[in-house]
Amino acid sequence: MNGTSAGAFQRSSLTFRPQLARNRWNAVFTGLAGLATATAVLPLVLVLVYVLIKGGSLISFSLLTQLPPAPGLEGGGIGNAIVGTLLVTAIAALIAIPVGVGGGIYLAEYSSNGSFASFVRFGTNVLAGVPSIICGVFVYGLIVSTRIFFGQSYSAMAGGIALAVLMIPTVIKTTDEGLKLVPQDLRLGALGVGATKMVTITQITLPAAFSPIATGIMLGIARAAGETAPLIFTALFSPFWPEGVFNPIATMSVLIYNFAIMPYQAQISLAWAASFVLVLMILAANILARWLSHLARA
Amino acid sequence: MTSYSPSSTASTTNQSDICLSLENVGISYGSNEAVRNVFMDIPRGQVTAFIGPSGCGKSTVLRALNRMNDLIEGCTLKGRVLFDGQDLYARNVDPVEVRRRIGMVFQKPNPFPKSIYENIAFGARINGYKGDMDELVERSLRKAAIWDETKDKLKESGCALSGGQQQRLCIARTVAVEPEVILMDEPCSALDPISTLKIEEMMHELKKSYTIVIVTHNMQQAVRVSDMTGFFNVQSKADVEGKVGCLEEFAPTEQIFNAPSQQATQDYVSGRFG
Amino acid sequence: MSLDSGPDLFTLRRRPASDKLADRSFRWLSVALASLVGLVLLGILLTVISGSRPAIAAYGLAFLTTSNWDPVGDQYGALTAIYGTIVTSALSLLIAVPLGVGTAIFLTENIIPAKLRNTFALMVELLAAIPSVVLGLWAIFVLEPFLRPFLGFLYTSLGWLPIFSTDPQGPGMAPAILILVVMILPIITAIARDSLMQVPPELRQAAYGIGTTRWGAILQVILPAAVSGIAGGVMLALGRAMGETMAVTMIIGNSNNFSWSLLAPGNTISSMLANQFGEADGNQVSALMYAALVLMVLTLLVNVLAQWVVRRLSLKYT
Numbered sequence: 001m002n003g004t005s006a007g008a009f010q011r012s013s014l015t016f017r018p019q020l021a022r023n024r025w026n027a028v029f030t031g032l033a034g035l036a037t038a039t040a041v042l043p044l045v046l047v048l049v050y051v052l053i054k055g056g057s058l059i060s061f062s063l064l065t066q067l068p069p070a071p072g073l074e075g076g077g078i079g080n081a082i083v084g085t086l087l088v089t090a091i092a093a094l095i096a097i098p099v100g101v102g103g104g105i106y107l108a109e110y111s112s113n114g115s116f117a118s119f120v121r122f123g124t125n126v127l128a129g130v131p132s133i134i135c136g137v138f139v140y141g142l143i144v145s146t147r148i149f150f151g152q153s154y155s156a157m158a159g160g161i162a163l164a165v166l167m168i169p170t171v172i173k174t175t176d177e178g179l180k181l182v183p184q185d186l187r188l189g190a191l192g193v194g195a196t197k198m199v200t201i202t203q204i205t206l207p208a209a210f211s212p213i214a215t216g217i218m219l220g221i222a223r224a225a226g227e228t229a230p231l232i233f234t235a236l237f238s239p240f241w242p243e244g245v246f247n248p249i250a251t252m253s254v255l256i257y258n259f260a261i262m263p264y265q266a267q268i269s270l271a272w273a274a275s276f277v278l279v280l281m282i283l284a285a286n287i288l289a290r291w292l293s294h295l296a297r298a
Numbered sequence: 299m300t301s302y303s304p305s306s307t308a309s310t311t312n313q314s315d316i317c318l319s320l321e322n323v324g325i326s327y328g329s330n331e332a333v334r335n336v337f338m339d340i341p342r343g344q345v346t347a348f349i350g351p352s353g354c355g356k357s358t359v360l361r362a363l364n365r366m367n368d369l370i371e372g373c374t375l376k377g378r379v380l381f382d383g384q385d386l387y388a389r390n391v392d393p394v395e396v397r398r399r400i401g402m403v404f405q406k407p408n409p410f411p412k413s414i415y416e417n418i419a420f421g422a423r424i425n426g427y428k429g430d431m432d433e434l435v436e437r438s439l440r441k442a443a444i445w446d447e448t449k450d451k452l453k454e455s456g457c458a459l460s461g462g463q464q465q466r467l468c469i470a471r472t473v474a475v476e477p478e479v480i481l482m483d484e485p486c487s488a489l490d491p492i493s494t495l496k497i498e499e500m501m502h503e504l505k506k507s508y509t510i511v512i513v514t515h516n517m518q519q520a521v522r523v524s525d526m527t528g529f530f531n532v533q534s535k536a537d538v539e540g541k542v543g544c545l546e547e548f549a550p551t552e553q554i555f556n557a558p559s560q561q562a563t564q565d566y567v568s569g570r571f572g
Numbered sequence: 573m574s575l576d577s578g579p580d581l582f583t584l585r586r587r588p589a590s591d592k593l594a595d596r597s598f599r600w601l602s603v604a605l606a607s608l609v610g611l612v613l614l615g616i617l618l619t620v621i622s623g624s625r626p627a628i629a630a631y632g633l634a635f636l637t638t639s640n641w642d643p644v645g646d647q648y649g650a651l652t653a654i655y656g657t658i659v660t661s662a663l664s665l666l667i668a669v670p671l672g673v674g675t676a677i678f679l680t681e682n683i684i685p686a687k688l689r690n691t692f693a694l695m696v697e698l699l700a701a702i703p704s705v706v707l708g709l710w711a712i713f714v715l716e717p718f719l720r721p722f723l724g725f726l727y728t729s730l731g732w733l734p735i736f737s738t739d740p741q742g743p744g745m746a747p748a749i750l751i752l753v754v755m756i757l758p759i760i761t762a763i764a765r766d767s768l769m770q771v772p773p774e775l776r777q778a779a780y781g782i783g784t785t786r787w788g789a790i791l792q793v794i795l796p797a798a799v800s801g802i803a804g805g806v807m808l809a810l811g812r813a814m815g816e817t818m819a820v821t822m823i824i825g826n827s828n829n830f831s832w833s834l835l836a837p838g839n840t841i842s843s844m845l846a847n848q849f850g851e852a853d854g855n856q857v858s859a860l861m862y863a864a865l866v867l868m869v870l871t872l873l874v875n876v877l878a879q880w881v882v883r884r885l886s887l888k889y890t
Binding site: 025026030033036040045051100109110119124129131133135142196197226229232253256261275282 | 591592594595598599601602603604605606607608609610612613615616620623670671672673674675677678679683692694695697698699701702703705706707709713714757758761785786787788790808811814815816817822845846849850860861864867868871872874875
């Protein structure tokens, strides 16, 4: 009645038999993959727990509003570093957003995949791969050592520019990709009623791609806010309140780096507190960015 | 029925002729009910066609027959699907074993990005084939009527073939593991008429050794290839929003197309809707 | 309504010259901003190359093969940092790739419910958002003390191997490698997950349809189909690991004394830059620029290699 079952294949019952080699391997691999996932998630949990416990317990109004103490003294706060991080990140965003969005517009709307466009794309990828410390070296050579800003060497401006160099590739890529998601019909529609290319881009395509671009920029800013390497010898550090954008400035990330290796308990505590504030800010920005993109999709 | 052994099913001739039996099958995707109340006995060694308008659940039912629906998250099945008298959805059934004995050909040709030879050998190897692989590859490609076109380029990628050739390669791949049943989900919908004809001719050959269940949009195709036809339809039900698929009529193909017992079947096969 | 709406209803039928000018300037503005990328890249190259010229002239290729870093005697050799850079990034990759790909598989195949999968995936992505300097702080005060007994055990039991031949006394290469794993794991996981999700569903069905088990399908069909994307992600992670600065600087010990041992303090090029660049002068600046050039060449090589690997491995689908 069943001609095929006499073939070259051994027929077994349909019952699931866990002792079969293939089912054993299946279980082993599933276990390994689960273990890998647990290992990948574990550091996040551990780091967050430590930062919350060690840093969160220290948070008080005075900590957020005072200057760090002199070495060996107790108390103090990280007020200047919080202001500094916000300021330097804002400078970086103010530079990187126009440059990055402009470059992205060129790639998505104007370039016809010619050699210049592929050069810009290649350059963007290479720039994204440049180690962040090298961005610091570059800005040091360009701005700090040449004292190009009113004879000032280390400055918040230099730090902001170094962070901007890091952010630009991210912003270009998200703008390029975001604009490419806008349906071609929308563009043709606008051009079809006689709009110029500029009007089409600024009033039709850019608004239509707002959400992915905003999400990407938000993530870029969050990443820049936590960067330390480009700031160590551009923005340097300062134990005082910010004195304008052309002077050295304290940031939370450099504060953590400087204070973590000091032999004083007060400074180490401040490093944990700064970590707490920084991580909270960055996670909030990340979650906001995700929520933004989620909102637009729904 | 649960204590299955091959000899016990042969006790009555009638029962041994039934390959797959659906008992009050209902399938839902999450809270969306796709199809309900399907009763059907699919005979062995024949070609059974599923026809019906889009969204009537015919592909869903087909995919339930070898548990491909397991891959879709949130897909649940009520009722029983019996294969040689054994419930395919019983707790202790291994879906991998089910798929080895009930093969499937998909709507879109989906060869592996490997050589033509490997496309055939891969399935055979994982099914524990011990015989002469070259011979098996040739035999399978011959059965799928694609040997002549591919015998000189077995080392080339399966993805380099034309759409119709790819689909026949996929059939050869399915045949190579010697299943008892072959399920075909609109196997010709992406193909040109000549390739379609070739595959239909092949099915006449294949049904000598396999039970075939085919979903088709093309009523002429159902007439040409099948012995039995199930007509699925969508109906509004009082208890749910939207429409739910159901099996309207299941009968010999000749009867479905010439003297259907249901008005809806008559309307559909005469082209009045759908 | 009349079809002929008259000439006076549209005052702007003729585009004013300013309109054209604005359109054209906008275009050139975007071109200018795009070329800034090239300028910055050029600037970085020029800064590093011109800065390193004195050192190249003074130390030549011996810079790459000697490990004597002596600012007082004005003698520089970067072997310790180059060895540290290559060893830390290679070993961290060796650990992170299986973990990351395993995680990506676990979070794409339907092993656990979708809700749980997405939560875990989000957590891994958030791990990437934690600043490197915070991980460094955590490594100094939590990871390294926790690790020390284990590393000590490696030393006492396997000390005859050159790579475990020193007694761990705190910061060193081994904790730096582990913190690098934490940093590149999210990159590998995210890219591997993307590549796996892009594998056409038809291919998955084909594998299951002829009766493979879940892992048969994953290992023999799905992973090979995703391998080019995964390899690209791995290379990207390698580049990131080589350039990573802060966490490594804080935990590696910043020693310029060459040692094969992973348990000894070491250095990487980027941590050397972070540590010394601000206070260096004279030949030391140039030597550091030379080291930066080596780092850039290494990362550039990895980037080019990445694109080549991706092209080489990418399979053709119809």
